[in-house]
Amino acid sequence: MFYDFEMVIKKIIWAFIVLLTLSGKQLLAQQEPLLPKWLTEEEAALIPSYLEQRGMLRNSGPPPWMPRAMAEWEELEGVLITWAGFPTILTQIVEHAQKEAIVYIVTLDSQSVKNTLANAGLPLTNIKFVLAPYNSIWCRDYGPWTIYRNDVEERAFADWIYNRPRPDDDVIPQALAAQLGIACYEAVQPPDDLVHTGGNFMVDGHGTGFSSELILNENGPFNGWNVTVKNKAAIDTIMKKYLGLNRYILMETLPYDAIHHIDMHMKLLDEETLLVGEFPPGVSDGPQLEANLKYVLDNFLTCYGRPYRVVRVPMVPSTTGSFPPDAYYRTYTNAVFVNKTLLVPTYREEYDTTALRIIREALPGYKVVGIDCDNTNAPIIAGNGAIHCITKEIGHSDPVWISHAPVLSASAGESIPIVARLRTPSGIEHASISWTTDTAKPYISLPLIPMGNDSFYAYLPPFTEGTAVYYYISAMSYSGRLVHKPLTAPQGYWKFVVGPGTVSAAAAEGLTLFAVYPNPAREVVRVGLQSTRTVDGRLLLFDALGRLVCEQKERAEPQQKVVPLPLRCRPGSYVLVWESAESRRALAVMVQ
Numbered sequence: 001m002f003y004d005f006e007m008v009i010k011k012i013i014w015a016f017i018v019l020l021t022l023s024g025k026q027l028l029a030q031q032e033p034l035l036p037k038w039l040t041e042e043e044a045a046l047i048p049s050y051l052e053q054r055g056m057l058r059n060s061g062p063p064p065w066m067p068r069a070m071a072e073w074e075e076l077e078g079v080l081i082t083w084a085g086f087p088t089i090l091t092q093i094v095e096h097a098q099k100e101a102i103v104y105i106v107t108l109d110s111q112s113v114k115n116t117l118a119n120a121g122l123p124l125t126n127i128k129f130v131l132a133p134y135n136s137i138w139c140r141d142y143g144p145w146t147i148y149r150n151d152v153e154e155r156a157f158a159d160w161i162y163n164r165p166r167p168d169d170d171v172i173p174q175a176l177a178a179q180l181g182i183a184c185y186e187a188v189q190p191p192d193d194l195v196h197t198g199g200n201f202m203v204d205g206h207g208t209g210f211s212s213e214l215i216l217n218e219n220g221p222f223n224g225w226n227v228t229v230k231n232k233a234a235i236d237t238i239m240k241k242y243l244g245l246n247r248y249i250l251m252e253t254l255p256y257d258a259i260h261h262i263d264m265h266m267k268l269l270d271e272e273t274l275l276v277g278e279f280p281p282g283v284s285d286g287p288q289l290e291a292n293l294k295y296v297l298d299n300f301l302t303c304y305g306r307p308y309r310v311v312r313v314p315m316v317p318s319t320t321g322s323f324p325p326d327a328y329y330r331t332y333t334n335a336v337f338v339n340k341t342l343l344v345p346t347y348r349e350e351y352d353t354t355a356l357r358i359i360r361e362a363l364p365g366y367k368v369v370g371i372d373c374d375n376t377n378a379p380i381i382a383g384n385g386a387i388h389c390i391t392k393e394i395g396h397s398d399p400v401w402i403s404h405a406p407v408l409s410a411s412a413g414e415s416i417p418i419v420a421r422l423r424t425p426s427g428i429e430h431a432s433i434s435w436t437t438d439t440a441k442p443y444i445s446l447p448l449i450p451m452g453n454d455s456f457y458a459y460l461p462p463f464t465e466g467t468a469v470y471y472y473i474s475a476m477s478y479s480g481r482l483v484h485k486p487l488t489a490p491q492g493y494w495k496f497v498v499g500p501g502t503v504s505a506a507a508a509e510g511l512t513l514f515a516v517y518p519n520p521a522r523e524v525v526r527v528g529l530q531s532t533r534t535v536d537g538r539l540l541l542f543d544a545l546g547r548l549v550c551e552q553k554e555r556a557e558p559q560q561k562v563v564p565l566p567l568r569c570r571p572g573s574y575v576l577v578w579e580s581a582e583s584r585r586a587l588a589v590m591v592q
Contacts, residue, residue, distance in 0.1 A: 035135060035136040035137075035138075035164075035166070035383075039163075039164055039165075043164065043165050043166075044165075046165040047165045047224065047225070048226075049165075050165030050166075050167055060159075060184070060185055060186035060187075060188055060189065061185065061186075061189065061192065062185055062187070062192065062241035062242050063147070063149065063156060063158075063183070063185045063241075063242070065149045065150070065154075066149075066244055067147035067148065067149065067156070067158065067185075067242065067243060067244040068147060068148050068150075068151045068152075068205070068207070068244045069145055069146070069147050069158065069203045069205070069209070069243040069244055069245070070145075070146045070147070070148065070203075070205055070393070070395045070399075071203060071204050071205030071206075071268065071270075071271070072202070072268070072336070072337045072393055073268075073269070073270055073337045073487065074205055074395060074396075074399065074401070074487075075339060075395075075396045075399055075400070075483060075487060076100070076101045076337075076338060076339050076393050076394060076395060076396060077101060077102060077394050077395060077396040077397055078101045078102035078103065078104050078128075078394040079093075079097050079101055079102075079103055079104070079336070079338050079391050079392065079393055079394060080104045080106070080130075080139050080143050080144075080176065080391065080392040080393075080394060081093060081094070081103065081104070081105055081106070081137075081139060081390060081391055081392075082105075082106040082107070082134050082136070082137050082138075082139045082169075082172070082390070083105050083106065083107040083113050084106075084134055084135075084136055084137040085137055086137060086380050086390070087116050088376075089371060089372075089373065089380060089387075089390070090390070091116060091117060091120045091122065092371045093343060093371070093387070093390075093391060094117060094122060094127065095120070095122055096338070096341055096343060096367075096369050097126075097338045097341070097343070097391075098122070098123075098125055098126040098127060099126075099341070100338045100339040100340060100341050101126065101338055101339055101394075102126050102127070102128055102394075103126060103127050103128070104128050104129075104130055104176060104394065105127060105128070105129050105130065106129075106130045106132055106134050106139065106172055106175075106176075107129060107130070107131065107134075108131060108132070108133060108134075110129040110131065113129070128179075130172070130175055130176055130179055132168070132171075132172060132175040133168040134168050134169055134172060135164075135166035135167070135168045135169045136164075136166055136169055137390050138169075138199075138385055138389050138390060139169075139172065139390060139391065139392045140198045140199050140263070140385075140388055140389045140390065140391060140392055141162060141163070141164070141169075141197040141198045141199050141261075141389070142162040142164075142166070142169040142170055142172060142173070142197075142198065143172065143173060143176075143198055143392030144157035144158065144159050144172075144173035144176060144177065144184060144392070144394075145157065145158045145159070145198070145201075145203075145243060146393065146394060146395030147185075147242075147243060147244065148395070148399070151401060151423050152399045152400075152401050152423045152424055152425055153425050155182055155395060155396075155397050155399075156177075156182050156183040156184065156185060157173050157176070157177045157182060157183070157184040157185065158184075158185050158186075158187070158242045158243055159173040159174075159184055159185070159186045159187070159188075160186065160187045160188065160194040160195065160196040160242075161187070161188055161193060161194060161195045161196070161225070161227070162195075162197065163195045163196060163197045163218055163225075164197075173186075174186075176394075180394075185242055187238055187241075187242050190227070190228045191228045191230075191234070192238050192241070192242075193227040193228050194215075194219060194227070194230075194235070194238050195215075195218040195219055195223065195225045195227055196211075196215055196218070196219075197214075197261065198392065199259070199261030199262075199263045199264070199385070199388070199389055200212055200214050200215065200259075200260060200261045200262055200263070201262075202262065202263065202266075202267065202268050203243065203245070203268075204268055204271050204302075204303055205271065205401075206271060206303035206403065207244055207245055207246035207247060207303070208245065208246070208247045208248075208249065208300075208302075208303055209239060209243065209245045209247070209248045209249065210248075210249045210250075210251070210262060210266075210268075210296075211248070211249075211250055211251075211262060212250065212251050212252070212253045212254075212260045212261070212262050213250050213251065213252055213253055213260075214253055214260040214261075215235060215250070216231075216232065216235070216250065217253075219235060232248075232250070235248070236248050247300075249296060249300055251292040251295060251296070252288060252291070252292060254285040254288050254289060254292075255285060255288060256284055256285050256323075256324035256325040257285055257324065257329060258384060259384050261384075261389075263333060263334050263388045263389065264277075264329050264331050264333065264334060264384075265277040265285070265289055265315070265329075265331060265333055266293075266333055267333040267334075267335060267388075269311065269362055269363060270486075271302055271303050271304065272302040272303075272304060272306060272308055272309055272406075273308070273309045273310075273311060273362065274293075274296070274308050274309070274310050274311070275311050275313060275332075275333050275359070275362065276289070276293055276310055276311070276312055276313070276333070277289065277312075277313060277314070277315045277331050277332070277333050278312040278313065278314055278315060279315050279323060280323075283323055284315075284323035284324050284325075285323075285324060293310065296308065297310070304405035304546050304547060305405075305546070305547040305548065306405070306408070306546075311358060311359075311362045312358075313332045313333065313355050313358050313359065314332075314351055314354060314355060315329075315330065315331060316330035316331070316332075316347045316348065316351045317330070318330075319348075328374075328379075328381045328382055328384075329381070329384060330345075330347045330374065330381055331345070331386065332344055332345065332346075332355040332359065333388075334385070334386040334387055334388040334389060335359070335387055335388055336387050336388045336391040336393070337393070338391075338393075339487060340365070340366060340367060340487055340488045340492075341366065341367045341368075341369060342359065342363060342366050342367070342368045342369070343369050343371055343387050343391070344356065344359060344368060344369065344370050344371070344387065345370075345371060345372075345373040345374075345381070345386035345387045345388075346370035346371060346372050346373065346374075347372075347373065347374040347375075347381070348374070348375075352370055356368055356370055363488075363492070364486075364488070364491065364492045364493060364495075365486060365488025365489065365490075365491035365492025365493070366488050366492065371387055373386040373387065398424070398425060398426070398477070398479055398481055399424065399425075399483075400422070400423075400424045400475050400476075400477050400481050400482075400483035401421075401422070401423045401424065402420060402421075402422055402473055402475055402483065402484075402485035403420065403421040403422075403423075404418075404419070404420035404421070404473055404485060404546075405419075405546030405547075406494040406496075407460075407469075407471075407494065407496045408496055409496055409497070409498075409499055410460075410463070410469070410496060410498050410499065411498070411499055411500065411501040411584065412462070412463065412464055412465040412467075412498050412499065412500055412501030413462045413464075413501040414462055414501055414583070414584050415459045415460065415461060415462055416459060416460040416461075416462075416463075417457060417458075417459055417575050417577070418433050418448075418457060418458045418459065418460060418471075418473075419455065419456070419457045419542065419546060419573070419575050420448065420455070420456050420457075420473050421454050421455050421456075422448075422454055422455075422456055422473075422475045423454050424475070424477035424478075424479070424481070425477075425479070426477045426478040426479040427477065427478045428450070428454075428456075428475055428476070428477060428478075429476045429477060429478045430447065430475075430476050431447070431448040431456050431473070431474060431475040431476070432445045432446060432447050432448055432458075432473070432474050433445070433446050433448055433458050433460070433471055433472070433473050433474075434446075434471060434472055434473075434474065434489070434490065435460055435469055435470065435471035436469075436470050436471075437463070437467055437468060437469055437470070439470055439493070443470075443471075443472075443490055445474075446458050446459075446460075448473070448475075451573035452573055453571065453572045453573050454573075455572065455573030457573075457575065462501075463498045464498065465498055465499065465500050465501060466497065466498065467497070467498045468495060468496075468497050468498075469495065469496055469497075469498065470493040470494070470495050471493060471494055472484050472485060472486055472489035472490060472492070472493050472494065473485050473489075474489070511529070511530070511531045511532075511535065511556055511578065511580075511583055511585060521567060521589065521591055522567070522591070523566065523567055524564050524565065524566055524567060525564075525565050525567055525576070525589055525591075526562050526563065526564050526565070527539060527562070527563045527565055527576065527578075528560065528561070528562055528563075529554065529556045529557075529560075529561050529562075529563055529578070530556065530557070530558070530559070530560040530561070531556035531557060531558065532558060533558065534555060534556070534557050534558070535555070535556045535580050535582065536553070536554075536555050536556075536580065537553075537554060537555075537556060537578055537579055537580030537581075538551055538552065538553055538554065538578075538579050538580075539551070539552045539554050539563065539565055539576065539577070539578060540576070540577040540578075540579055541565070541567075541569065541574050541575070541576055541577075541589070542574060542575045542577065543569065543572060543573075543574055549568070549569040549574070550565065550566075550567065550568055550569060552565055552566075554578075556578070556580070567591055569591055570591070571591050572591055573589075573591075574589050574591055575589070576589045
C-alpha cells in the first residue's frame, strides 16, 4: 500500500506529542496536551480506571421535562474552546467569534491566553475563562449540548460519557454549567449510561438527530466500556429523554474514517439542507458515503415533510493526490456556525476557492471565513479533526425561535400563504415578513397575524411568472430581542421563483371559499364552497410547519355547498387550502 510521505512524517510527530502527553498509566492534565481525536494505544489501557472514576464522581439523570436540543445555526450566546495547543488556530477562532458571541475558553492559565491574544492585536472583548483542568483540545466531542424546556424556556445542558478515557475533559460540561448557573443533565448511570461523542452527532432543532453506527458499537454487546448493553431502541429512548429526539437516523460507518465521526464528511446547514463531502467516483470512502446519502434521501424527509436538499463540496487530496487511508481526512464540512459567521477549515487554495464559493452560495448573508488547518509542521488535521472538532455552541439564554418551512414555489397570480411558529420565553410582541423582488431595493414588510398556539400567518401578494421573490421573517420578543430568520437577514434570505399560473382560468372558475366554521374547530370543520361552474379539486390542511396533515377530494359547483372536513390532527394552527388544476385559495383555521 502506498502511503503519503507527508502524512507519515506528521503522524510520527503526532505520536511523539502523544507520548509526551501521557505519563505511565495515568493521564495528566497538562498545560497544553495535544492528544489526537482517536483513542491512542496508551489510552486504551486507561479505560478501566477511567470508568471507575466516572462511576464514583457522576450521578445524574434526564431532565424532568421534555427537552428540545438546539440546532447549530440557531442564535448563540457563546462558543466554547479549550486552549490546548494550536494557538494560531485558536487565536483566529477568537478573532472572528468574539465579534458574534462570548468566547468561553477552558484553561488553567488565563494570563498566558490573554498574552497570546494581546500579542495578536486582539481586544479582550466577549471573552470569559472557564478555569478548569482538561486533557485535550477536542471540546466538540466532550462539550455540552444546549437544550430547552418547552422549546425555548429554561436553558440547560445535556451530556453523556465521553468515548475517550480523558476524565478532565469529560466533566467540563459540569464546570461550564456551574459557571453559567444552569443544570447539566447527564446520561451516565444505568440504564442511561451512554457512551457517545459530539463529532458523531448533529441535530436539526426539531427532534431529528444523525450519527454513524459507531454509537451502536460503543454501547452494544462487548462494548469495552462496561456500560449497559443497548440496542437501537434503547438508545432512541435515551436520546428522547435527554435531547428530545423523535427520530434518530444512523448511517453505516465509513471504511477509512478511523474515528467514524459524521462531522468529517457531512453537516446540516439548516433544517432541510445537507452539506456533504464528495470524493472522486469509486475512491476512498466515496462509495459508502454515497450509499449513506442515498439511504437518507430514500427513507427520510425533513422536519417539514419534504426531501432534503443536498449541497456537495469536494474532499481534498494530499499534495500527491492521495485520499484516506493514505492521506488525512481533509474536509470542509468540519465547520462551525457562530451566529452570522461560519468558520471553515481550509487546506490549499486550488480547492479552497471552490469550496468557499459553494458554501457562500448556499448560505447567503453569512460571513464565511477560512482558517488554515493543514500547512504547518504539525497540522491539526493530522489529529483527525479541524474547526468543528475544537468548538462547541452555547445556546442563547433568551432565544427567539422561528420555525418556518420556506416557500419553494408559487404560481403566478396567486396569493402566497406564509405560516410560521414563533416562540420566546417572554412571548412575541410583534412579528413580520419582509419581501422584495430586487435585493438592491428596500424590503416591503407585512405584519404576521397570530393564529394562536404560537403560530402566525400572512399572505404575500400575487406575482407574475418568472419573478424571483426574496423574503425573511422577523420576531420581536417582549423582552426586547429582535431576531430574523434566516439569522443573517436582510443580507440573508429565502428565495423562490414564481412559476406559470392560470390567472384567467382561475377568474373564470369564480370560486368562493367561505369562512370555515366553527373556528376554532374540534373534530370537524365545515367549509363553504361555490363556483360559477363545476370544478374538481381538493381541500388540503397544512400545519404551522407546512406539513400536509389532511386531504379530501371535493367538487365545487354553482350551487353553494357546505363540506364537512374531519380533523385528523392535533390542536394547533392550520391553513386550509382549496386546490384545483386552475386555482388555489387559502384560509386560516384553528383546531382545539
